[in-house]
Amino acid sequence: MSRLGGHQAEGDLAPPRASRQDHSAPLERDAQQDVDALSARLGSDVRSMFSRSLHIRTVDTGSCAACESEVRLLVAPHYDLHRLGLFFTPSPRHADLLLVTGAVTRAMDGALAKTYAAMPDPKVVVAVGACPLGGVYSEDAMVHGDLESVLPVDVFVPGCPPSPLALLHGLLVAAGRLKEKVEASDFCFRGELLDGGAPEGGVPLR
Amino acid sequence: MTSHADLRNRAGVGNAFPASQPREGERLADLFGTSEDSEVLLRAIYAEDRVAVPSEGGGYRVVELPVEGDRYPGISDSDPAAFVEECEIYEQFGVRPRGAKPLNRLLVPPHGEYRFPHLGSPAPKELRAPHYVAGPALEFPVGPVRGVAQESLYIGLVTSGEEVIDLYLLLWHKHRGIERRLEGLPVEKALFFVERAEGLSAVANSWAFCRAVESVLGWTPPPAAENARAIALELERLYNHAAAVAALGQATGLSVGQAQGEIALEQLLRLNAAVFGHRYLFGVLALGGVARLPDMDALRALLPRAREELAHVLEALFSTNSFLDRLEAAGVVAPEVAARLGLVGPVARASAADLDTRRDHPFGAYRDHRVDVPTRPAGDVLARMEVMDAETRESLRLVEELVAAGDEAPEAKGSAAAQSSGTLRAGSALGWCESSRGEVLAWVDLDGNGRVRRARLRPASVRNWRAFDDAARSRNVFTDVPIIEASFWLTVAGFAR
Ligand code: SF4
Numbered sequence: 027m028s029r030l031g032g033h034q035a036e037g038d039l040a041p042p043r044a045s046r047q048d049h050s051a052p053l054e055r056d057a058q059q060d061v062d063a064l065s066a067r068l069g070s071d072v073r074s075m076f077s078r079s080l081h082i083r084t085v086d087t088g089s090c091a092a093c094e095s096e097v098r099l100l101v102a103p104h105y106d107l108h109r110l111g112l113f114f115t116p117s118p119r120h121a122d123l124l125l126v127t128g129a130v131t132r133a134m135d136g137a138l139a140k141t142y143a144a145m146p147d148p149k150v151v152v153a154v155g156a157c158p159l160g161g162v163y164s165e166d167a168m169v170h171g172d173l174e175s176v177l178p179v180d181v182f183v184p185g186c187p188p189s190p191l192a193l194l195h196g197l198l199v200a201a202g203r204l205k206e207k208v209e210a211s212d213f214c215f216r217g218e219l220l221d222g223g224a225p226e227g228g229v230p231l232r
Numbered sequence: 233m234t235s236h237a238d239l240r241n242r243a244g245v246g247n248a249f250p251a252s253q254p255r256e257g258e259r260l261a262d263l264f265g266t267s268e269d270s271e272v273l274l275r276a277i278y279a280e281d282r283v284a285v286p287s288e289g290g291g292y293r294v295v296e297l298p299v300e301g302d303r304y305p306g307i308s309d310s311d312p313a314a315f316v317e318e319c320e321i322y323e324q325f326g327v328r329p330r331g332a333k334p335l336n337r338l339l340v341p342p343h344g345e346y347r348f349p350h351l352g353s354p355a356p357k358e359l360r361a362p363h364y365v366a367g368p369a370l371e372f373p374v375g376p377v378r379g380v381a382q383e384s385l386y387i388g389l390v391t392s393g394e395e396v397i398d399l400y401l402l403l404w405h406k407h408r409g410i411e412r413r414l415e416g417l418p419v420e421k422a423l424f425f426v427e428r429a430e431g432l433s434a435v436a437n438s439w440a441f442c443r444a445v446e447s448v449l450g451w452t453p454p455p456a457a458e459n460a461r462a463i464a465l466e467l468e469r470l471y472n473h474a475a476a477v478a479a480l481g482q483a484t485g486l487s488v489g490q491a492q493g494e495i496a497l498e499q500l501l502r503l504n505a506a507v508f509g510h511r512y513l514f515g516v517l518a519l520g521g522v523a524r525l526p527d528m529d530a531l532r533a534l535l536p537r538a539r540e541e542l543a544h545v546l547e548a549l550f551s552t553n554s555f556l557d558r559l560e561a562a563g564v565v566a567p568e569v570a571a572r573l574g575l576v577g578p579v580a581r582a583s584a585a586d587l588d589t590r591r592d593h594p595f596g597a598y599r600d601h602r603v604d605v606p607t608r609p610a611g612d613v614l615a616r617m618e619v620m621d622a623e624t625r626e627s628l629r630l631v632e633e634l635v636a637a638g639d640e641a642p643e644a645k646g647s648a649a650a651q652s653s654g655t656l657r658a659g660s661a662l663g664w665c666e667s668s669r670g671e672v673l674a675w676v677d678l679d680g681n682g683r684v685r686r687a688r689l690r691p692a693s694v695r696n697w698r699a700f701d702d703a704a705r706s707r708n709v710f711t712d713v714p715i716i717e718a719s720f721w722l723t724v725a726g727f728a729r
Contacts, residue, residue, distance in 0.1 A: 092431030
C-alpha cells in the first residue's frame, strides 16, 4: 500500500506556483510542466505494461461532488488521460482499476460490492480524497468512515479534493501496483517454458 | 415577470394551518422540523421577493408551527412546494400531515439491516418507495452507479419504447446525515461540514451558515471580508456555469464544445487556487470574516484569460445551430410548475421567475453592488443556457467591480481576519445566499457556548431536483435526460447532505 505525501486533507491544493510577482504565464506553464512530466511516466508505464490500455471504473460513495469534478477533469484537455492509454469505462467487467470517492455510505455497500466483484482479477482499488481515507466523516450509522473497512485499498490519494495532478500521481502508483499483481498471478507467462509449456490460459506479459 | 407568489395566489387555495398562511406576495422557501424535549416544532420560512430596500429580517419570515400529537394540517395541500419537506419531516420526526396522503422515502435508505438514525425520537413506521410500474410500460433502471465520475443516484426511467413516460429519482445513496452530525458541534467545526455538504457550492452554503451564526452572535464582518466573500461567491458561480456548459457539450455529443468548456473550467479552478488557495474555494470563509483575503494581483492577472476563454466557448456554442436545436424545447419546466414547486436559481429564472437573493434580499457586499438578474420565459434547456450565459457576463462584471471597490478602500485591508473572540449567545437565526444553483438557506439554533443545537441546511439542489421529473416527462426521449441533467447542474450531494 502506498500513501502519497504532499497534500493535506484541508487547504490543498493549488498547483505549484511561480514567483508572486509575475502571475500571468508562469503559473500556467509550471502546472502544465508537472502534468506533462508525470504524464510521460504514466504513459510509458501503461504502454509497456498493459498494451496501451488500462481501464478505470469510478464509484461515488457519498462525496461532496468536488472529487467527482476533479476526476472528470482527468480526461479534459489539460490532462487528457486518453492519450496515455488510460480510459474510463462504464462497465466494471472491463475495468482494471476502481476509483472510489466519497464517505463510503452504508447505503452504497451493495452497489460498491457488486462493482468490485464484477471486475476481473487482478484489480487495484484507489481511494480518492480525504473522505475514503477517513479524514472527514467518522464512522457512524450512516457511513463506514473509511474505505479500508469495506474493500482492500491499494492506493490512497489524499486531498480534499485531490487535484487532477495528484490523481495522475495516484494512478501512476496504482499502475505499478497492478503490474506487481499481474506478475505475481499464476496465469502470467514470462517467456520461459516451465515444465514444458505455459500454464493453461497463460498470456505473455509483454 | 410573474412572481411565484402571484401564480400561487391565483390558485387561491385556503390553508388549514392558520399560522402558516403566506402573506400577500410571499413564497414558501423552506419547511423543516426541530425537536425540543421530545416536542416536535415545525418551522416554515417565507420569503418576500421584492426589488426593494432591505426590510427587517431581510425579507424572510420564520414561522413556528407547533405540532400536537403526530399529525399536523398539511401544508402541501395548498402549497405543493412543501411536499418534499413533509416527507423529510415524517422520515426524521415521525409526524405527518393529516389525511391519508402517502409519503415518500427521501433520505433514510431502505437497507433494513442497519438502524439508521433520525433527528427526532420516534422512527416512522411505513415508508414506501415512490413508484410502482405496471402495464405496457417498463422501468429502465439507471444507477446508483452511473457514468464516469457522476454522482450516485438512482433514476427510474419509465418508458414504453423511446419516449420518457415517467421518471423518478431515488437520492438517498449519498445521505451522510450532516444535519445530525452538526448537532452539538462548535460552530467552527460545523463550518467544516457545511462546506462539504455540497462541495461545488461551498462558498454559498458556508456564507449562509456564517451569516446565520453571525446574526445570532451579533458579529459584523469587516468590509474587506464582505468584499472577499462576494468575490469568492462570484468565482464559484463562474466555474459552476463553465462546468455546466462543458456538461451540456458532453450530453449533446459536441466534443469540441465540451473540451472548450473544460479548458475554461480548468482555468477558472487554477485561478481560484492562485487567488484564494483552493481550487474549490474551501476554507475561504470563516466565522466573522474570511480566513484569507484574495490575492488581487493574481486575480487581475488571470481574469482576462479566463474571461476570453469563457466568451470564446459561449460565443462558439451560441453560433452552433445543431447544438441550439438540440436544446430547444427539451426539458421544459413551465412557469406555473416552477412557481408551484418553489424552484430557485437559474432553473427558475429560465421559467420566468424573477428571483435572486443577491438583489431581493441584499446581504454583505451586495448591499452596495447591484446585480442585474436575467430571466427567460421559455423554460427549456436553451433558456437555462441563456440564463447561465447572461449570469456569467454579470459575474465577470461584478468581480471587476468588487476588485475595484477593494482597491478603493485599502485601509480596510488586513482587518478581515475572523473575529472569534466576540461574545457567545444562545439563539436562532436564518442566513441566506445565492449559489450558482439558486437560493441557499441555513438556519441555526445555538446554545450559549458556541455550539450548534440544530442546524438546517437547505442548498438550492434540495429545491430544484423536484422539478427534474417534470422536465424529463415533457415529451422527451432517453437521450434528452443527460441534457436536462446538465442544464439543471444540481448536485446529489447537496440534496442528500
Ligand atoms: S474528499 Fe473532500 S472534496 Fe472529496 S468528496 Fe470528500 S469532502 Fe468532498
